[in-house]
Amino acid sequence: MLAINGTFDDNRSVWLVGAAADAPAPALAQDIAVDVAIIGGGFTGVSTAYQMSRRMPHLGIALLEGRRLGNGASGRSGGMMLNGITVADGDLEDEVREHDLTHRAMDAIEALIAEHGLKVRLQRAGSVKVCTTNRAAEEAHARVEKLAALGLPLRFLARGKLDGLLRAQGVAGAVFDASEGVMNGVDLIRALRPLLVAQGVAIHEATPVLQVREGRTIELTTPGGTVRAGAIVLATNGYTPRLGYFRTGLLPVISHAIATDPLPPELLASAFGSATAFADDKPRLAYASVDGDGRIVFGGGTNHAYGYQFGNRTASNVSLNDAAGRALLRSLLAYFPGLGDVTVRHRWSGPLGLTLARHCAMGVRGSHNNIYYALGYSGHGVVLANLAGSVLADLYQGNHDPWRPYAFYNYRPLGIPTEPLRWLGYHAFTMATGHSPWKRLTAPVRMPQLGRGGGT
Numbered sequence: 001m002l003a004i005n006g007t008f009d010d011n012r013s014v015w016l017v018g019a020a021a022d023a024p025a026p027a028l029a030q031d032i033a034v035d036v037a038i039i040g041g042g043f044t045g046v047s048t049a050y051q052m053s054r055r056m057p058h059l060g061i062a063l064l065e066g067r068r069l070g071n072g073a074s075g076r077s078g079g080m081m082l083n084g085i086t087v088a089d090g091d092l093e094d095e096v097r098e099h100d101l102t103h104r105a106m107d108a109i110e111a112l113i114a115e116h117g118l119k120v121r122l123q124r125a126g127s128v129k130v131c132t133t134n135r136a137a138e139e140a141h142a143r144v145e146k147l148a149a150l151g152l153p154l155r156f157l158a159r160g161k162l163d164g165l166l167r168a169q170g171v172a173g174a175v176f177d178a179s180e181g182v183m184n185g186v187d188l189i190r191a192l193r194p195l196l197v198a199q200g201v202a203i204h205e206a207t208p209v210l211q212v213r214e215g216r217t218i219e220l221t222t223p224g225g226t227v228r229a230g231a232i233v234l235a236t237n238g239y240t241p242r243l244g245y246f247r248t249g250l251l252p253v254i255s256h257a258i259a260t261d262p263l264p265p266e267l268l269a270s271a272f273g274s275a276t277a278f279a280d281d282k283p284r285l286a287y288a289s290v291d292g293d294g295r296i297v298f299g300g301g302t303n304h305a306y307g308y309q310f311g312n313r314t315a316s317n318v319s320l321n322d323a324a325g326r327a328l329l330r331s332l333l334a335y336f337p338g339l340g341d342v343t344v345r346h347r348w349s350g351p352l353g354l355t356l357a358r359h360c361a362m363g364v365r366g367s368h369n370n371i372y373y374a375l376g377y378s379g380h381g382v383v384l385a386n387l388a389g390s391v392l393a394d395l396y397q398g399n400h401d402p403w404r405p406y407a408f409y410n411y412r413p414l415g416i417p418t419e420p421l422r423w424l425g426y427h428a429f430t431m432a433t434g435h436s437p438w439k440r441l442t443a444p445v446r447m448p449q450l451g452r453g454g455g456t
């Protein structure tokens, strides 16, 4: 029987297990003036602080994080390093260009790790995207042939040739991308902290920005002092609407995840084949990855795995609930029927930032052109939020041309209705699309009661 056994940490992600110790930076306790104030200490904020301080050592940069670095989605993700900027299929030419961009962005993460000798658990053994209908499999097959001919490292796996989890009921075929991987985001953020400090970035944790007053010099109100900045960076992804920005462009959705205990290599190989991650093609997307220590990390596949709270309160109310845990276990079992007696020990949730176009936005706005933003990664942020630092540093230096061809460049997401239509729309969409094809499977599941929690 697959069961949740043992003691849970309260909403702490699996990526914290075995991560280096990390002492918090002091909260801001005085008024300061800087050239750039970065709000948010996830991949976006940390990569931007790294790139700006490295390229422009003369800049005064403050990184303001409401809780701890990695507190948000970056420390709570599925870890999958994915190609592309969106889940939707688009123009072939766009897909090649975007795949190339994200492939290079993954190479850049590896190069950064190698350059500084960082201790980050990262593996690039490829991942699979599962097709759940015959029609989707046929279309994927035809598309992969074309994309492979254009040079992308993709392979179509027909149902008869599938191994491991891909033999699960309902899987019609899959696309294998050899260049994708899995990364422990907590490792990366913790390893980068000393580099930021060495490059002169002033990090303040437990420093939530409460208010932004725009102007040629922007004023940020925090509990311990005011920050006056020539420019700011909104690196707050799913939390951004709470600051008053992108309220009708970004939907903050809570996403729940679970992870098993470490599994023997032969069991993992029988489940995943040679890949270390997969995702499916359902609207309530299911995904799994193998962390650096052999645990299966699993999320999605059911309505219960995601949630939206009225009035954009989602990101501030990240909480666990039993229905989500039970549903995730059933979903996990449906994909991995051969898992047997496996213990699921970790369970957590975090905020996603979704746009209607299902791709991110990176650019600069404001009447003084001094509000930089990178957000709305729609489930693709492990790579793209780490790329954001290079994009925003380029834009700050006035170098816009390399980024103009991409859909995210200066994109201003819109179109998400205000309440109550937003809440009603979310639930209508969920009811219409959210049913897993494996919902009939009802695994025996035991769940402990879990309290609320939110911090890493």
Ligand SMILES: Cc1cc2nc3c(=O)[nH]c(=O)nc-3n(C[C@H](O)[C@H](O)[C@H](O)COP(=O)(O)OP(=O)(O)OC[C@H]3O[C@@H](n4cnc5c(N)ncnc54)[C@H](O)[C@@H]3O)c2cc1C
Pocket: 039, 040, 041, 042, 043, 044, 045, 064, 065, 066, 067, 068, 069, 070, 071, 072, 073, 074, 075, 076, 077, 078, 079, 080, 081, 082, 207, 208, 209, 210, 235, 236, 237, 238, 239, 240, 243, 254, 255, 256, 257, 287, 299, 349, 350, 351, 352, 353, 374, 375, 377, 378, 379, 380, 381, 382, 383, 385
């Ligand atoms: C369960 C889950 C699974 C995921 N799986 C994947 C995956 O497998 N692959 C993938 O590519 N993407 C995945 N994602 C998405 C990915 O993790 C995010 O897109 C990415 O981490 C976003 O990084 P970020 O730095 O922009 O935002 P975040 O990591 O959310 O960081 C924002 C930070 O801002 C801080 N903050 C917010 N408001 C304020 C304020 N007012 N003042 C100061 N600080 C503030 C928060 O505390 C937080 O630390 C997943 C997300 C979740 C939740």
